[in-house]
Structures are given as structure tokens and as C-alpha cells.
Amino acid sequence: MIVLQNISKSFPSEGGGSVEAVRNVSLRVGKGEIQGVIGFSGAGKSTLVRCINLLERPDAGEVFVGGVELTALSDGDLRAARKKIGMIFQQFNLFASRTAWGNVAYPLQYSMTRADRAEKVAALLRLVGLEDKGDAYPSQLSGGQKQRVAIARALANEPSVLLCDEATSALDPQTTLSILRLLKELNVKLGLTIVVITHEMQVVKEICDRVAVMENGEIVEEGDVFSVFAAPKKQITRDFIDTTSNLSKIHALIAERSPLVRLKPGERIVRLRYVEKNVSEALISTISRKFDVNANIIFGDIEFLGGAPIGGLIIIVSGQEDRIESALSFLRSRNVSVEVISDEPDRRAA
Ligand SMILES: Nc1ncnc2c1ncn2[C@@H]1O[C@H](COP(=O)(O)OP(=O)(O)O)[C@@H](O)[C@H]1O
Numbered sequence: 404m405i406v407l408q409n410i411s412k413s414f415p416s417e418g419g420g421s422v423e424a425v426r427n428v429s430l431r432v433g434k435g436e437i438q439g440v441i442g443f444s445g446a447g448k449s450t451l452v453r454c455i456n457l458l459e460r461p462d463a464g465e466v467f468v469g470g471v472e473l474t475a476l477s478d479g480d481l482r483a484a485r486k487k488i489g490m491i492f493q494q495f496n497l498f499a500s501r502t503a504w505g506n507v508a509y510p511l512q513y514s515m516t517r518a519d520r521a522e523k524v525a526a527l528l529r530l531v532g533l534e535d536k537g538d539a540y541p542s543q544l545s546g547g548q549k550q551r552v553a554i555a556r557a558l559a560n561e562p563s564v565l566l567c568d569e570a571t572s573a574l575d576p577q578t579t580l581s582i583l584r585l586l587k588e589l590n591v592k593l594g595l596t597i598v599v600i601t602h603e604m605q606v607v608k609e610i611c612d613r614v615a616v617m618e619n620g621e622i623v624e625e626g627d628v629f630s631v632f633a634a635p636k637k638q639i640t641r642d643f644i645d646t647t648s649n650l651s652k653i654h655a656l657i658a659e660r661s662p663l664v665r666l667k668p669g670e671r672i673v674r675l676r677y678v679e680k681n682v683s684e685a686l687i688s689t690i691s692r693k694f695d696v697n698a699n700i701i702f703g704d705i706e707f708l709g710g711a712p713i714g715g716l717i718i719i720v721s722g723q724e725d726r727i728e729s730a731l732s733f734l735r736s737r738n739v740s741v742e743v744i745s746d747e748p749d750r751r752a753a
């Protein structure tokens with residue numbers, strides 16, 4: 404549905420040089436997919452997404468949406484093509500002087516009879532769960548309600564693509580979840596293709612089918628969400644994933660010398676991560692039995708992503724040195740990623 408081919412975009416910088424906001428990025432988003440783009444502030448996400456509807460014209464590269472090369476269109480044709488690409492923003496961008504009704508009706512003002520428009524706006528407000536808020540002004544609405552109005556307005560021209568630039572970043576976690584659920588519902592109900600820009604991995608985990616990780620203007624990793632979570636290739640991706648898992652708390656526990664993670668000589672703290680779908684073997688009891696080692700689970704974080712278990716465990720393994728090695732090799736052979744986090748005994752515990 405969306406094809407970006409070798410997109411680059413630079414801006415003049417203050418010192419007189421230039422900033423390469425997007426560097427040679429290629430990305431394909433299939434019809435009906437929800438594509439996440441994650442990265443830290445300044446990574447180039449907003450510039451990239453604005454290149455999809457040519458709010459920013461790329462310096463190089465081609466943009467196709469629905470098979471049409473937008474970068475080759477005349478201004479008039481581009482204006483028409485843009486109607487099929489909706490967009491929502493972090494700050495909602497509603498007209499403060501118009502009611503919810505007036506905001507949603509705005510894109511339809513020249514294209515319909517008054518009666519058709521009234522019917523359409525009512526349907527859109529219903530679609531986002533705001534049928535009783537038509538007369539409210541933005542100042543009378545909560546953040547979540549404002550974003551619902553913005554979504555209804557973005558859908559007025561029945562776009563095939565919805566671009567969301569940090570659409571939930573100004574919202575609390577509960578409201579974020581309700582907006583993400585609404586986006587997912589629209590994706591399913593309308594077959595809407597959605598691009599979600601975010602700096603929060605939780606958002607990606609919640610609704611995206613695929614994710615692209617951006618760093619310094621480039622996509623450094625891309626894949627279906629399960630594979631990226633199960634086997635991240637880049638450190639930045641691992642860091643983002645850690646923000647959604649309690650497993651990373653282990654480092655804080657070690658730093659504060661918590662009694663939970665104090666090691667005796669020969670013991671090791673190990674992080675296990677499932678890297679393949681359908682891992683069902685009771686691996687922990689298997690290694691205890693098979694290798695005569697003790698595996699003490701410190702904490703676990705296993706959840707379901709796209710119907711498959713993902714996550715892992717932090718365990719302390721104790722036993723004979725060579726038996727521990729064999730146990731860890733065995734786990735690796737069962738497609739579990741094994742990372743020894745610490746093997747330093749706490750002298751005070753000895
Ligand atoms: N209109 C602009 N003029 C000058 N520099 C810009 C402009 N838009 C973005 N940039 C620069 O491009 C880089 C990427 O910005 P942006 O796409 O907004 O990143 P993100 O959305 O990931 O935070 C940043 O260094 C930013 O300062």
C-alpha cells in the first residue's frame with residue numbers, strides 16, 4: 404500500500420550546514436497492516452512520515468501510495484491523492500473555535516450537500532464513540548476525546564491510509580490504551596493501513612504488525628513485531644524492548660546488591676529469552692533433571708504477542724561448573740537465547 408524507495412531529506416541547520424533528517428530509507432507497508440516506526444527524539448520519524456503524504460518533499464527517492472507515485476504528481480493531482488491519506492498528531496491540531504461536529508465537518512465542507520454531510524459527521528462521531536459530544540468545543544473535551552475527534556476528522560474523506568505521529572504521546576497510559584484499541588478496531592473494520600510513529604515500545608507491542616527502528620535518519624532494523632522482540636539485532640532495539648519488560652530490573656537489583664541476586668561462588672545469574680515460536684518444553688525442570696543443576700527463578704516475564712509466547716526468565720543457576728556449561732548449551736540448542744548477566748560471587752555472602 405505504501406512504498407518508500409531510497410528517501411532522503413535534509414534541512415539547513417543553524418550553523419549554515421545541513422541536517423540529514425532521513426537518509427536513504429526504503430520501506431514497504433502492506434495493505435491493512437499496522438506499521439510502527441520507533442526511535443528516539445530527533446531520529447527522523449516525523450520527517451519520514453511527512454514524506455509519505457509529501458508534507459515534506461524528499462530530496463531524493465520515490466513515494467508510492469496505493470500504486471500511485473505521489474512524487475510524480477502535479478500539485479492538483481497531489482491535493483486529490485492526499486485526501487486518501489489521513490493524519491493525526493500528538494497535539495490533536497483541532498480548531499479551538501469549532502465544536503467537535505464543526506471539526507469533523509471541516510474537510511467535507513465543499514464536497515457534499517448539507518444533509519449528506521450531517522449524516523456523515525454523525526456516523527464518524529459514532530465510529531469514534533463520541534456521538535453525544537458533537538456540540539462540545541475542544542476545551543471541553545479530555546485529551547482522549549480530542550484525539551477521537553481528530554481521528555474522526557482524519558477519516559472524513561475515507562482515506563485508505565492513516566498516519567499517526569506520536570498520537571498517544573500526550574495521553575496517560577489508560578487513555579493511550581483506549582486510543583490504540585480504537586485504531587486497531589478501525590484497522591480491522593475499515594481495512595485501514597496505519598503507520599504509527601512513536602518513541603514508546605509499549606505502543607508497538609500493543610497494536611503493530613511490523614516495526615521499523617530508526618536511528619540517525621536511517622532504518623536500522625525492520626521486521627514483524629514478534630521476530631524483532633524475539634531476536635533484536637541492534638542494541639538500540641534491545642534497549643527499546645527492555646523498556647517494556649521487567650527483566651531489565653535485574654541490573655538495578657545487582658547494582659543495589661539486593662539479597663535476591665547475591666551469588667555464592669559458582670552461581671550465575673542468567674537471562675533466558677525465547678527466540679522461537681511455540682517453545683513449550685518445561686526447560687527449567689529439564690535442565691535440573693538432566694544436568695543436576697539448580698535453577699532458581701528470580702523473575703519471569705512471559706506474555707503473548709500475536710498468539711505466541713515471548714519474553715523470558717531471569718534465573719540463578721548453581722551446580723558443578725561443567726554441568727552448568729552443559730545446561731546452558733542445551734538451552735541454546737533449544738533455541739533459547741542465553742545471556743550470563745553475572746557470575747561474580749558476593750564476598751559478603753561467602
Ligand atoms: N523543518 C525543519 N527544519 C530544520 N530541521 C529540521 C526540520 N524538521 C526536522 N528537522 C531536523 O531533522 C532531524 C529529525 O527530526 P524529526 O523528523 O522531527 O525527528 P523525530 O520525529 O524522530 O523526533 C532533527 O535533527 C530535526 O532537528
Ligand SMILES: [Mg+2]
Pocket residue numbers: 448449450569
Ligand atoms: Mg517527531
